[in-house]
Amino acid sequence: MFDFANSRPHRPEEPVGERRRFRTIWISDFHLGTRGCNADMLIDFLDHVDSDIMYLVGDIVDGWQLKKRFYWPAAHNDVIWRLMKRARRGTRMIYIPGNHDEMFRQFAGLDFGGIRIRRKAVHETADGRRLLVLHGDEFDAITLSHRWLAHVGDAAYTALMTLNRAVSAVRRRFGMPYWSLSKHAKAKVKNAVAFISRFEEIVAEAAGSRGVDGVVCGHIHTAEMRDIAGVAYYNDGDWVEGCTALVEHFDGSMEILHWGDEIARREAAPVAALAA
Numbered sequence: 001m002f003d004f005a006n007s008r009p010h011r012p013e014e015p016v017g018e019r020r021r022f023r024t025i026w027i028s029d030f031h032l033g034t035r036g037c038n039a040d041m042l043i044d045f046l047d048h049v050d051s052d053i054m055y056l057v058g059d060i061v062d063g064w065q066l067k068k069r070f071y072w073p074a075a076h077n078d079v080i081w082r083l084m085k086r087a088r089r090g091t092r093m094i095y096i097p098g099n100h101d102e103m104f105r106q107f108a109g110l111d112f113g114g115i116r117i118r119r120k121a122v123h124e125t126a127d128g129r130r131l132l133v134l135h136g137d138e139f140d141a142i143t144l145s146h147r148w149l150a151h152v153g154d155a156a157y158t159a160l161m162t163l164n165r166a167v168s169a170v171r172r173r174f175g176m177p178y179w180s181l182s183k184h185a186k187a188k189v190k191n192a193v194a195f196i197s198r199f200e201e202i203v204a205e206a207a208g209s210r211g212v213d214g215v216v217c218g219h220i221h222t223a224e225m226r227d228i229a230g231v232a233y234y235n236d237g238d239w240v241e242g243c244t245a246l247v248e249h250f251d252g253s254m255e256i257l258h259w260g261d262e263i264a265r266r267e268a269a270p271v272a273a274l275a276a
């Protein structure tokens with residue numbers, strides 16, 4: 001086992017002092033162990049924010065892809081290192097494994113380096129709302145009953161992600177901000193839109209029947225926050241396409257951070273100051 005506690009990251013951590021602070025951060029669907037994982041943006045995110053509580057809402061490591069082909073660059077270790085470091089600094093860390101990292105579900109109830117592994121959790125917001133936190137594949141009928149079909153979808157998805165990376169690389173070369181091809185492709189495909197809204201309704205309905213005020217999940221790689229029949233539905237998105245996080249401010253209000261936009265804003269700020 002790699003000793004994260006006594007190692008240094010490949011890329012040094014940026015100073016902790018000036019980070020934006022939140023009460024809670026939810027992030028999921030990193031898919032570490034795949035080329036699709038946007039580890040650079042994730043590292044940038046982790047180095048610029050801090051919180052009292054952090055939920056890792058599943059599909060952190062992609063065991064399915066790793067089994068097919070081992071891929072683990074230094075940046076992926078750096079992500080794990082930063083998560084472990086956070087736990088040691090005192091952030092209350094809760095890890096809820098998803099379907100791609102389901103091998104960790106057997107450890108639900110245990111603590112690993114200060115990170116609590118749970119099947120699901122109930123989070124209480126600063127304004128007293130109770131939110132059920134789970135990955136979300138529990139409601140994905142395709143994943144449950146036709147596992148092979150989910151793998152076919154997985155292959156098509158991997159192909160789209162390869163294309164997405166090529167577009168991103170070209171855009172970066174021309175100094176254009178991060179833009180997700182796959183995110184926009186998905187928004188255009190009627191079936192995908194129908195699937196997403198159906199998923200959101202099912203999850204919200206299930207949460208409502210459990211008597212909580214809302215639900216936080218990941219899984220479908222589509223960040224969202226909306227009211228569905230009186231239940232607050234939150235999805236923290238992913239770090240493959242959208243590069244998004246869900247955060248709770250200290251007054252209990254919630255926000256989705258689009259990290260590509262945040263980086264663009266940060267990099268534009270000195271230029272704007274210069275122009276003024």
Ligand SMILES: [Mn+2]
Pocket residue numbers: 058059098099100135137218219220
């Ligand atoms: Mn998933």
